[in-house]
Amino acid sequence: MDARDLIKRPVITERSTEQMEDKKYTFEVDVRANKTQIKQAIEEIFEVDVLKVNTIKYKQKYRRFGRFEGFKPAKKKSDRYAYSRQRRDRNLRRSLRSNK
Numbered sequence: 001m002d003a004r005d006l007i008k009r010p011v012i013t014e015r016s017t018e019q020m021e022d023k024k025y026t027f028e029v030d031v032r033a034n035k036t037q038i039k040q041a042i043e044e045i046f047e048v049d050v051l052k053v054n055t056i057k058y059k060q061k062y063r064r065f066g067r068f069e070g071f072k073p074a075k076k077k078s079d080r081y082a083y084s085r086q087r088r089d090r091n092l093r094r095s096l097r098s099n100k
Helices: 014-022 033-046 087-096
Strands: 007-010 024-029 050-058 060-067 068-072 075-083
Touching: 007 033, 014 024, 024 033, 033 050
Parallel strands: none
Antiparallel strands: 007 024, 024 075, 050 075, 060 068
16 A cells, blocks of 8 residues: 555544644544554654554444434544654644644
8 A cells, every 4th residue: 555545634623632742643544554563654644753653443323313324434544643853743734724
């Protein structure tokens, strides 16, 4: 898989924006991706050094809307700790803001 296919979008919540000050960034990633692939993809896209990757899987959920029934798709979320130089950190924050 290509690096841009693994990383779907940044997760922008109140908690994740507070954690950006500690250089911890949260992304929604492909369900089939493992921690090593996520680390390599983020290092390739944002040009930072990743220290640690934490992932959590969300199961698909059953939903009904009137008489229509179905499932919401399964998701996987990745938290990562980044060590980066000042210049690279600005590039990462700038690209996260533009993806909102």
